[in-house]
Amino acid sequence: MMKQKDGKVNTMKNKKFLDSPFAVILCNLILFFLVYFVVISDYVVSLAIMAVVILAILLVNRYNLVNKIFDLYIRHKKTALISGLILGIIYPFSLTDNVYVAHIATLAVIYGIACLGLNFQMGSTDMTNFAPAAFMGIGAYSVAIASVNMGLSPWIGMLGGLVLSGVFGFLIGLPTLKTKGYYLSLVTMAIQLAFTELVRIWPYVGGDDGLSGVQRYKLFGFELYKRYTIFGIRMSPQIPYLLLCIAFLVLCTYIAMRVYFSRTGIAMNTVAQDEIAADCLGINVSRTKLFAFVIGGVYCGLAGTLFAGLEGYAGPATYNFQKSLMLICMVILGGMDNSIGVVLGAFILAIITEKLRDFADFQQLIYGAILVVMLIVRPDGIIPWRVRNHDLITKRKPKIIEKLGESTDIAAKAELKSEV
Amino acid sequence: MALLETKKISINFGGLWAVKDVDFNVEPNKIVGLIGPNGSGKTTFLNIISGIYGRYKGTSGEVYLDGEYILGLKPCDVYKKGMSRTYQSSRLCWEQSVADNLLVGCYTSQDYSLFDSIFRPKKVNNEIYDQLDRALDLLSTFNPKLVDRRYDLAKNIPHIDRRRIEITRALLSNPKLLLLDEPTAGLNDEETMTMMDGIKMVKEKMKGSAVIIIEHDMQVMEKVPDTIVVFNAGEKIAEGTYQEIINDQDVIDAYIGGGDEDE
Numbered sequence: 001m002m003k004q005k006d007g008k009v010n011t012m013k014n015k016k017f018l019d020s021p022f023a024v025i026l027c028n029l030i031l032f033f034l035v036y037f038v039v040i041s042d043y044v045v046s047l048a049i050m051a052v053v054i055l056a057i058l059l060v061n062r063y064n065l066v067n068k069i070f071d072l073y074i075r076h077k078k079t080a081l082i083s084g085l086i087l088g089i090i091y092p093f094s095l096t097d098n099v100y101v102a103h104i105a106t107l108a109v110i111y112g113i114a115c116l117g118l119n120f121q122m123g124s125t126d127m128t129n130f131a132p133a134a135f136m137g138i139g140a141y142s143v144a145i146a147s148v149n150m151g152l153s154p155w156i157g158m159l160g161g162l163v164l165s166g167v168f169g170f171l172i173g174l175p176t177l178k179t180k181g182y183y184l185s186l187v188t189m190a191i192q193l194a195f196t197e198l199v200r201i202w203p204y205v206g207g208d209d210g211l212s213g214v215q216r217y218k219l220f221g222f223e224l225y226k227r228y229t230i231f232g233i234r235m236s237p238q239i240p241y242l243l244l245c246i247a248f249l250v251l252c253t254y255i256a257m258r259v260y261f262s263r264t265g266i267a268m269n270t271v272a273q274d275e276i277a278a279d280c281l282g283i284n285v286s287r288t289k290l291f292a293f294v295i296g297g298v299y300c301g302l303a304g305t306l307f308a309g310l311e312g313y314a315g316p317a318t319y320n321f322q323k324s325l326m327l328i329c330m331v332i333l334g335g336m337d338n339s340i341g342v343v344l345g346a347f348i349l350a351i352i353t354e355k356l357r358d359f360a361d362f363q364q365l366i367y368g369a370i371l372v373v374m375l376i377v378r379p380d381g382i383i384p385w386r387v388r389n390h391d392l393i394t395k396r397k398p399k400i401i402e403k404l405g406e407s408t409d410i411a412a413k414a415e416l417k418s419e420v
Numbered sequence: 421m422a423l424l425e426t427k428k429i430s431i432n433f434g435g436l437w438a439v440k441d442v443d444f445n446v447e448p449n450k451i452v453g454l455i456g457p458n459g460s461g462k463t464t465f466l467n468i469i470s471g472i473y474g475r476y477k478g479t480s481g482e483v484y485l486d487g488e489y490i491l492g493l494k495p496c497d498v499y500k501k502g503m504s505r506t507y508q509s510s511r512l513c514w515e516q517s518v519a520d521n522l523l524v525g526c527y528t529s530q531d532y533s534l535f536d537s538i539f540r541p542k543k544v545n546n547e548i549y550d551q552l553d554r555a556l557d558l559l560s561t562f563n564p565k566l567v568d569r570r571y572d573l574a575k576n577i578p579h580i581d582r583r584r585i586e587i588t589r590a591l592l593s594n595p596k597l598l599l600l601d602e603p604t605a606g607l608n609d610e611e612t613m614t615m616m617d618g619i620k621m622v623k624e625k626m627k628g629s630a631v632i633i634i635e636h637d638m639q640v641m642e643k644v645p646d647t648i649v650v651f652n653a654g655e656k657i658a659e660g661t662y663q664e665i666i667n668d669q670d671v672i673d674a675y676i677g678g679g680d681e682d683e
Contacts, residue, residue, distance in 0.1 A: 262537030
């Protein structure tokens, strides 16, 4: 009770501050330090921090604070983006010489990209795709084949991987148009299992051993996977690569959000909720579903190409059914149909998985437990989808409100309150 | 020329003729009422002309909208030709806000590509909001209070307002032909009358277009439609004004009933 009262007084006092760009910067800083400490500390501390953060979000959500923070970010878009980018650039360097931590951080970012892709299908269009790891595999194997088997630059492999995973998404999408719900999931499950089997028995891609010795990415002759010494501090080799991955993650999140707020995003949601109604409102249902599969496939493919560049290896065991389950868990945990939530889910699960390497035998058990708890406590995820506020985004108000006049506006509001 | 013209429309569900040989014309600027006992094929008829059963193999006949042949098109293409509809049981997206539900109705009136939505120049923002403005303007003719509730989820809106939102959503494409499938289902008498006033008001705004309305309430049927068509067991058994219909012996036998026994 006391806490709530304090909070109210504070918000009254600091209303101006809470609505200013500084609040956004403060939020970004808090986020930065949270991520930093979670990544850098050992597993007990990092799990504890994550548990506290999740509980705090769930508690705070009762007062609709998460939504208010989102609104704040939308209102101060530019400040949020610029300060976020600066922190995003500082973040890799703050990890310095800790190779293992840098590896975890990069993995988390890559999984974030894959989950954004899966979210187009699972969150927006409500088609549970059990084959995101297969899409990642296509991207990874494209890079591996291009650089190991053909001796080409991995960038060409990445480009090929993006195109291939898009095409593969289209091809998977075609049969799934005829199925819905569980049957669609079964089809994708079969495709995931078939993919793992295919790369296992295909000698050209290395069979069980996979393809190792994938070339690292280079940018203008500048190696992205190499130890550098900056200001006399030796950095772990993943740092430049982590920067690249963060750049991709920012770009992907940006595109995903823009799609969410466009008519395509609304159309995807409508298809998810009522196909017949969507069809009778001029939305081409097949095209919308295929779009979700293709763009999701490209996102996962991109994550795969980055993954291969990080590990320098592409093998069947990396892109199996369990990885797909992990990605699905991430999306469910983070929040359906909310780009930020999905990335958060990916971060949490990726870090838990890596920090608990010692207890790898219990991994599946942990995923299962997380899923069950989430589905009971909060089926929509930690930060679920939000109502699109077109007033805030376009900074306009409906003309009709002026036309109706303030008096009716107030009267209507009073009446509404009495109804409630 | 008739706005909607159907010739020998039939649909056969594995041996059952749900609709059989229906010839049906709708003139511009007219409201046509569709009545008949439950299971007489009224909704199936609407489903055929709006394209839901258009590509089903048991469907036969010809449908012309404003002179264009439309049977066999997908529902989304029929919608683009200028036919929109509502449903017997509301098909709003419960988990979306009122504003988003309305914007779905503007889907085809918005004209920007995927690249535009990603780079989002000012033009796109303006376009989206202009559409929302138009939608809210229309919605406020039904109920001005709903404008303030535009960011509430559709599932939290009262039943009659959901119907209003649904009709608004159907109207946003400026359809030539509007199909209303029991717009007053689940409303009480008073609400039914306000609903009908709203529909008439909207009808006056839509010049040159027509409305087909399915309804069970004979009071509504007396006041609203210009002509009434009666269905029974998948066939059209009568067509005419309200006075002609209620004195038609076939209609009395099939639907209205013989007065005394009915009570």
